[in-house]
Amino acid sequence: MIHPLAWVAWLGAVLTALTLTRNPFYLALILGWIAAVTGLSRPAAGTAPIPISPLRFAMGVVAFSALFNALTVHFGDTALFSLPEALPLLGGVITLEALVFGGLNGLVVSGLFAAFSIVNRVLPVRALIRLIPRAFYPVAVVASIAVTFVPAMLRHFEQIREAQAVRGHRLRSWRDWLPLVMPLLIGGLERALQLAEAMTARGFVAVERPGDDLKTRLVMIAGLLLLLGGWLLRLVWQQERAGLGLLLLGVGMILGLLWRVGRRAPRTVYRPEPWQARDAGVMLGAAMTALAFLVQLPGLDRSAIFYYPYPALAIPGFDPGVAMATLGLLGPLLGRARRADPAADTMFEHTQI
């Protein structure tokens, strides 16, 4: 099984590449690599089924996006046909450029959906919760409680529904929700009371609130101000370097703060997930792709990434170097592991407080 952090890095690279480019050549490559990873990755036991298949989603979204954009954006040199001007919003020239741009946006959204579907499929819920940074251990505790209690609450709701049905209750209008929702809420609050007593009896004690000391709060405020300043400098006043510097400083301060606060909440793991050479390969591949799309590297023509079909449709540029860099997204296929250990899904951890 690939380490969850390696999956996060892969997801970050996909997100970066897909968000930045509208070049159909690169989009096709990235979507192809995502499809390859989808086809060859196995779902983890206990993961929720994806509500809709990525292929079906893509067909719907690309068609809708292309059509919607063509019908509402009357811009571009290549006119296909015209709709009467009297039609509100839709009236005007329907252009090939608007149709293509809508379709490209649909492809981007489909790619994002497919990439997140893979991560949702291969990582069990416990692994996703474990990804919550240590600085947020109260949030992780609350999320763990909620995830643990959701099945019990669903059973409870079904019991309430059956009991009310036996008494002749039917859902006919919005007022009929009351006899279903109130027992669920009150039963849940009673459980919360029992759980609180049990947690206290077992030593869950509020000793210290993370992020509550003066220094931590001042660093938070400074980090936020640097972020805002850097963003405004870049976006509004065109101070590229100064803006980037402040942004990086702000990001660094906030990440450093999270690391520092996280150190106060030591975490023990019952069954640690080993970091393997394959995980490092996935990380390196993801870094290679992300860098090629984010930074101007020597020998790469990054301008072709930013394709824009307006005002007249033209064949987009293509740089083989950038195309090669997208191969980094195939990292999860490196030396595919044997079937994931189902016992890994029962892994748990606890936080010492």
Add this chain to the structure above:
Amino acid sequence: MNLRNPVLSMVIYGLSTGIGLVAFLYPFWLPAVPRTAIMGQAHSHDAPLLLTLLVGLCLAVLLLEVQGQAVSAKLAALLGILVAINSVLRFIETALPGPGGFSPVFFLIIVTGYVYGGRFGFLMGALTLLVSALMSGGVGPWLPYQMFTAGWVGLSAPLCRPTVWLLGGEGRQREVLILAAFGGLWGLLYGAIMNIWFWPYAAGPVEQYWEPGLALVDTLQRYAVFYLATSLLWDTLRSTGNVLYMVAVGLPTLRALRRFRQRFAFDYHDPSPASGGRRV
């Protein structure tokens, strides 16, 4: 609340919420910047990434500050169970879809924020969206924005208290009507805010879409057209659903939450002599 540094807390809430708002709403204030300064700049392409980073970090800081509420066993348990109940309501909504954008999850976020306070409401909103996304495979790039916006719904719920107090206090039907109006307003606002995060990058530079350098009036006009065409009906149904749901189950829910607030108002003390009866 028992805050050690209430002023610093307020500064952090204000800054992170303010930066989040500035980031969300930048298409509306950016017109102040000369058009020539923006067109064609390279980072117009990395704006979505930068925006996600900014919103993500603001959410992280706000969560770090707010989560202090949940470190005691009572509140962690209460919040965990309420989030589980709300996630169940979201599952039910997935199985039996309500009309348009209606979702029963906003109801509990509003009433818990109103009764237990804004910080609790923020956590309730943000964590409901997180947990239901984890459980239903709904993790996506939209998640930080959903968490932030749902958190704001809960964080702002205590703003109804002065109006309730002016109109006669707690436990009356008027209280529910005020919360229903608040839920109706957020039904529309939630959709309008969630649109904005992708609207500036959604499509081409004509009537319904944003382009750098547009005047504020033009931007508002284009957004209004886009909103009318794509979201108004959906969001109106969400808003109406929130109002009806609040009217139907608001009063008994408020009573139950207040009763349990009293039952949760107990402390544990360390009985050992060395501790001096310290509260734990």
